[in-house]
Amino acid sequence: MTIPDAFYDENGDKLHEECGVFGVLGLDDASALTALGLHALQHRGQEAVGITSFDGIEFYTRRGNGHVAANFSSSEALSELPGNMAVGHVRYSTTGGAGLRNVQPLYADLASGGFAIAHNGNISNAMTLRRDLVTKGAIFQSTSDTEVIIHLVATSRYPTLLDRFTDALRLVEGAYSLICTTPEGMIACRDPLGIRPLVMGKLGDAIIFASETVALDVVSAEFVREIEPGELVQVSMDGQITSHRPFRNARSRMCIFEHVYFSRPDSIIGGRSVYQVRKAIGEQLAIEASIDADLVIPVPDSGTPAALGYAQQSGIPFELGIIRSHYVGRTFIQPSDGKRHADVKRKHNANRALVAGKRIVLIDDSIVRGTTSLKIVQMMREAGASEVHFRVASPPTEHSCFYGVDTPERSKLLAARMDVEEMARFIQADSLAFVSIDGLYRAVGEAQRNAARPQYCDACFSGDYPTRLTDLGDREAAVRGLATVDE
Known part of the structure; x- marks a missing residue:
């Protein structure tokens, strides 16, 4: 089967999280601990990494493309980041695109002093806010939606930094888990629906914030609790912790795909083992x-x-029955079907002696464009499998995400274009089935999905977006404009 070039891109055929965040206050050489924590979160972003530290007088920032190990393994690199407070970020670009200027943490000198911010999520009205800020004279240094928050803080008229920060967050829509550092200390918060995860831990007297509990485990820190939806936690330089609840009617609608794919299996999300939930699915x-x-x-x-x-x-x-090479990087655009197929074989190879003559059930976490699924099925048939049945540990991904997950536009999602039988024919499987959305909810501990008040953000499956999507019309117009140019 020849597959249109439009279904290939350098990001492969998987959903990608935007990033992971880690911050520590109250520990000498905080940047070294932050680098270790970011190692544990590398799966959340493999494109770029950055750390900003504070020594009580100055802020220091080091950022680079690539993995944590490539940028922060040497003592020389970490010596550039002194101080007992640091915040770090691993990135896979969605809003803003690639480029070192978009690598976080982003830093600015505000009237109140230095301000560094690391953000996991996506601001769904960032384009609208940015236009308004530029009209008023703001000068942006990046194309990241995160920089909008900095400008909103800088232009707020409230007297204290905490009030200005809260004022800024009341203007933004979408998903965010944020860790910010200032000369007064550290601030961590989640959006009112808690779409993206954030946890708090302790290591001695030091306070730590991270995207997942696995990062606490790796640095030998004690898990304290999750940051609640809509909660803002302020930690002073002397370790005093204050919790604020600036948003009314905050309730949890965390991204259910954290359980399906994004989080590491050895993390605990919402009080549940990610590994056990995936087995239950x-x-x-x-x-x-x-x-x-x-x-x-x-x-x-x-x-x-x-x-x-x-x-x-x-x-x-x-x-x-499939052996994966762990030494192959991201799949890039290949000039021919033959080279594309060879690229898949560099990542995955059939265990021919095991599968030949067997009826097999393939289990994957999702189907996005369907191109990888097709090639895996073809590989199994070439290895001699007599039947290939495909089962998917999530419902059909029919809708794009606007909350920090890199998904193709809806027209390129296989489930948005085909029903299950058509999808089965496309990937050349003998049968295809997805877990139901109620089955997914049962696996995470709910009796079923509450259609009137869903317990999770499951918009990629249901189309039920929990916030306004102010910028959606502009994005669709931009896509249509690019399509016209391409034609």
């Missing part, structure tokens, strides 16, 4: 979409916990 899949088969095989690595759950529930043996 696989169990639900086996209940809802059983099939006679000889082997259950995960698409590595993200499909593995769900495949274990499916195998245990169904009684079909679990085997590693």
Whole structure:
């Protein structure tokens, strides 16, 4: 099957989180601990990394493209970041695009002093706010939506920095988990729906904030609690902690894809083990979409916990029928179908001796464009599998995300263009099934999805966006304009 070039891009066929954040206050060589914490969050962003530190007098920033290890493994690099307070960020670009000027933390000298900010999420009215700020004379140094927050803080007329920061957040829409540093200390907060995660920990007298609990584990810190939706936690330089609730009617609608794919399996999200939830999703899949088969095989690595759950529930043996190379970087645009196919084989190779002549069930976390799924199915058939059945540990991804997840425009999402039977034919599987949205909710501990008041943000499956999407019309117009230029 020849697949249109429009369905290929350098980001592959997976959903990508935008970033991970980590901050520490009250520990000598805070930047070294921050680098270690960012290592644990590398899966949330592999394009660029940055750290900003404060020694009580000056702020210091170091940023670079690539992984944490490539930028912060040497003592020389960390010696450029002195102080007992630091904030760090790993990035996969969505809003703003690539480029060193968009690498966070972003820093500015405000009237009240230095201000550094690291942001996980996406501001869904950033374009509108930016236009208004530029009209009033603001000069932007990046194309990141995060810089809008800095300008809103700088132009607020409230007397204290905390009040100006709160005033700025009341103007923004969308998703954000933020860690900010100022000469007075550190501020951490989540948006009123808590769409993106953020946790607090302690290491001795030091206070730590991170996107996931695994980062606390790696630095040997104690988990204290999650930052609540709409909560703003202020930590002074002497370690005093104050909690503020500036938003009314804050309630949780955390991104359910944190459980499906984004978070590391050894993290705890919403009080639940991510690994156990993924196994439970696989169990639900086996209940809802059983099939006679000889082997259950995960698409590595993200499909593995769900495949274990499916195998245990169904009684079909679990085997590693696909071996993944961990030494292959991001898939880039290839000039021909043959080279694209070879690129997939560099990442994944069939365990031919195991799958030949077998009826297999492939388990993956999602189908986005469908191109990777097609090539995996073809690889299994070439290895001699007699039947290939595809099972997906999430509902069909029919809608784009506007809250910090890099998704294609809706017209390129396979589930937005085809029903399940058509998708099965497209990926050339003998059968295809997705876990139901109620089954997904059961796996995360809910009886079912409350349609009137959903417990999670599941807009990529349901189209039920929990906030206004002020910039959506502008984005769609921009896409239409680019399409016209391309034509």
